[in-house]
Amino acid sequence: MQFKATIISNQEVSPGYFRMRITAHPELTGAQPGQFVMVRVRDAIDPLLRRPFGIFDVGTVPSEYPGCSSATYLEMLYKVVGKGTETLSTYHHGDHVDIIAPLGTGFDLGDPEEEKILVGGGVGIAPLYYLAKTLVGRSRVRFFLGGRTRDDILCVTEFERLGVETYVSTDDGTLGDRGLVTDVMERHVREDGRKKTIYACGPMPMLKAVAGIARQTGTSCQVSLEAYMACGMGACLGCVVKGRDHGDETPDYRCVCKDGPVFAFDQLMWV
Amino acid sequence: MKRPDLSVEIAGIKLRNPVMTASGTFGYGEEFAAYVNLEKIGAIITKGLSLKPKAGNPTPRIQETTGGMLNAIGLQNVGIDAFIEKKVPFLRTVNTPAIVNFFGNTVEEYAELAERLDKIPEVAGMEINISCPNVKHGGIVFGTEPKAAYSVVKAVREATIKPVIVKLSPNVTDIVEMAWACADAEADALSLINTLTGMAIDLKSRRPILANVTGGLSGPAVKPVALRMVWQVAKAVKIPVIGIGGIMSGTDALEFMLAGATAVQVGTANFLDPAASERIAAEMEQYLVNNGITDVKELIGALQV
Ligand SMILES: Cc1cc2nc3c(=O)[nH]c(=O)nc-3n(C[C@H](O)[C@H](O)[C@H](O)COP(=O)(O)OP(=O)(O)OC[C@H]3O[C@@H](n4cnc5c(N)ncnc54)[C@H](O)[C@@H]3O)c2cc1C
Ligand SMILES: Cc1cc2nc3c(=O)[nH]c(=O)nc-3n(C[C@H](O)[C@H](O)[C@H](O)COP(=O)(O)O)c2cc1C
Numbered sequence: 024m025q026f027k028a029t030i031i032s033n034q035e036v037s038p039g040y041f042r043m044r045i046t047a048h049p050e051l052t053g054a055q056p057g058q059f060v061m062v063r064v065r066d067a068i069d070p071l072l073r074r075p076f077g078i079f080d081v082g083t084v085p086s087e088y089p090g091c092s093s094a095t096y097l098e099m100l101y102k103v104v105g106k107g108t109e110t111l112s113t114y115h116h117g118d119h120v121d122i123i124a125p126l127g128t129g130f131d132l133g134d135p136e137e138e139k140i141l142v143g144g145g146v147g148i149a150p151l152y153y154l155a156k157t158l159v160g161r162s163r164v165r166f167f168l169g170g171r172t173r174d175d176i177l178c179v180t181e182f183e184r185l186g187v188e189t190y191v192s193t194d195d196g197t198l199g200d201r202g203l204v205t206d207v208m209e210r211h212v213r214e215d216g217r218k219k220t221i222y223a224c225g226p227m228p229m230l231k232a233v234a235g236i237a238r239q240t241g242t243s244c245q246v247s248l249e250a251y252m253a254c255g256m257g258a259c260l261g262c263v264v265k266g267r268d269h270g271d272e273t274p275d276y277r278c279v280c281k282d283g284p285v286f287a288f289d290q291l292m293w294v
Numbered sequence: 295m296k297r298p299d300l301s302v303e304i305a306g307i308k309l310r311n312p313v314m315t316a317s318g319t320f321g322y323g324e325e326f327a328a329y330v331n332l333e334k335i336g337a338i339i340t341k342g343l344s345l346k347p348k349a350g351n352p353t354p355r356i357q358e359t360t361g362g363m364l365n366a367i368g369l370q371n372v373g374i375d376a377f378i379e380k381k382v383p384f385l386r387t388v389n390t391p392a393i394v395n396f397f398g399n400t401v402e403e404y405a406e407l408a409e410r411l412d413k414i415p416e417v418a419g420m421e422i423n424i425s426c427p428n429v430k431h432g433g434i435v436f437g438t439e440p441k442a443a444y445s446v447v448k449a450v451r452e453a454t455i456k457p458v459i460v461k462l463s464p465n466v467t468d469i470v471e472m473a474w475a476c477a478d479a480e481a482d483a484l485s486l487i488n489t490l491t492g493m494a495i496d497l498k499s500r501r502p503i504l505a506n507v508t509g510g511l512s513g514p515a516v517k518p519v520a521l522r523m524v525w526q527v528a529k530a531v532k533i534p535v536i537g538i539g540g541i542m543s544g545t546d547a548l549e550f551m552l553a554g555a556t557a558v559q560v561g562t563a564n565f566l567d568p569a570a571s572e573r574i575a576a577e578m579e580q581y582l583v584n585n586g587i588t589d590v591k592e593l594i595g596a597l598q599v
């Protein structure tokens with residue numbers, strides 16, 4: 024659905040990372056974790072295309088006005104990397120953006136009996152918060168969070184407040200363990216032999232490592248991908264990735280915007 | 295005041311208003327049905343179709359540029375069998391003409407596609423793409439050599455009784471010469487422009503951004519070029535011309551009509567505003583109302599030079 028949203032708040036949570044809360048249509052409370060939104064940053068031709076962002080959180084709060092029904096909000100967690108996110112970061116309470124949401128196919132919540140392992144790198148934790156919120160109370164959830172340095176580690180307290188066991192690692196050791204988050208996660212998966220499902224979102228090298236661990240350990244695993252998008256609805260075919268059976272003679276391209284952004288790792292070609 | 299008449303006719307296809315959706319920017323119609331009332335636009339033009347499914351180019355395939363975007367999708371499409379089986383049933387449910395855009399590697403392939411599409415009642419007309427810059431084989435030679443264009447249009451003409459629109463490439467020295475060749479081969483209408491070949495470079499890696507190196511430029515950045523070409527071609531041929539290129543608003547669309555277009559197509563604008571085509575038609579109507587114009591056809595080619 025397409026709607027004009029009002030910005031409720033837009034805070035810098037760590038250098039270069041912002042958390043934006045906007046008003047949303049009540050139907051958005053039905054969004055699946057892993058789905059995303061397309062944001063028209065300005066009503067102008069620069070930046071031209073919409074920008075995709077994962078759904079960090081959706082919820083309802085009592086209205087500011089007594090007697091009025093509750094209000095639905097949607098949150099995004101974003102990193103400033105270029106024109107669009109730069110512009111977004113200048114917005115304040117009361118400003119507007121145009122939103123299309125919810126888009127894409129989200130995470131499969133899987134068997135409640137199995138432990139859920141969430142792995143996020145940098146701003147890749149964005150869709151994992153709403154996932155964690157949906158999973159806790161249903162399954163046991165552990166969250167492995169990695170970044171280059173302490174500034175890339177976001178929202179740890181939010182996850183802990185959900186009651187999720189959280190493990191942090193940074194490449195330079197400025198927060199949590201020193202090293203790769205995937206190494207810490209792999210140790211846990213191998214030591215604790217029970218059946219699990221892994222959910223991962225972050226940079227491609229991290230996702231490749233996670234997919235490798237899932238394959239070796241026979242663990243089921245879903246990854247959330249990023250791709251450059253123009254339409255967000257399966258029409259332009261700009262966002263495709265290679266599916267498992269892709270070959271020159273047997274094209275198997277999957278749309279990240281429509282078939283994903285969440286894929287079972289064994290549905291994709293990783294080379 | 296009575297509502298103004300926005301209807302136009304292209305080669306026997308009656309459009310309730312002059313706004314169509316450009317091929318490749320609107321999927322097969324279905325993708326946008328939740329965002330736009332398809333019965334408020336003139337026609338739907340579907341993604342370029344080939345005989346066999348086509349994989350398209352490696353990624354990255356798109357890149358935003360100043361006032362526009364580059365794409366090198368490489369004509370990925372489901373192929374005609376899957377089109378008939380999976381896409382036509384939806385088009386049947388919509389009370390708006392569907393025009394099928396297609397391309398082949400050889401004259402024979404173009405003719406075969408036309409023959410097969412001729413038999414599908416849901417297909418109101420065909421738009422032959424002789425202008426895609428993103429495929430290595432075929433395509434482009436038909437779009438840049440008048441003789442080749444003539445032979446392909448002629449073959450399609452003989453294969454179907456349905457309206458045949460030829461979509462021209464702007465990547466030529468003389469667009470009028472191309473238009474003449476297609477008109478001589480009895481095309482019913484011409485649409486222009488397709489994308490302009492461009493490229494984007496990443497200074498950091500010193501590499502092209504698109505995997506295909508070059509891509510097709512579309513969006514507001516191309517509008518002045520498109521307007522010029524529509525104007526030149528509309529003056530030169532007797533068949534209707536459809537204007538395409540950077541149309542974002544009713545004003546843009548009406549400028550194309552003044553330049554000589556009978557109808558327009560909206561492409562890139564669908565990505566930023568999925569309801570763009572419906573909105574543009576409404577904005578055109580509003581302009582007519584505001585200016586006391588009773589029939590949009592009065593504006594076609596009304597440019598004073
Ligand atoms: C499904 C999906 C969900 C996403 N969720 C989030 C999120 O929750 N939080 C977040 O911060 N980011 C997210 N992204 C990435 C985000 O869309 C891009 O960072 C953003 O579009 C960049 O816009 P810009 O105008 O600031 O950058 P631009 O000026 O367009 O580009 C600056 C740089 O960013 C890179 N970039 C541009 N677009 C993308 C893209 N789509 N994916 C990756 N890199 C890109 C380019 O390579 C370029 O070098 C998501 C992307 C997708 C596809
Ligand atoms: C992503 C994308 C895919 C396209 N695919 C096709 C196609 O399959 N066949 C075709 O004839 N034109 C195709 N085009 C060209 C458009 O139909 C149109 O001619 C062009 O984008 C200029 O119009 P615009 O500036 O309004 O986008 C494509 C354009 C884009 C942006």
Ligand code: FES
Pocket residue numbers: 251252253254255256257258259260261262263278279280281
């Ligand atoms: S972004 Fe257009 S098809 Fe995915």
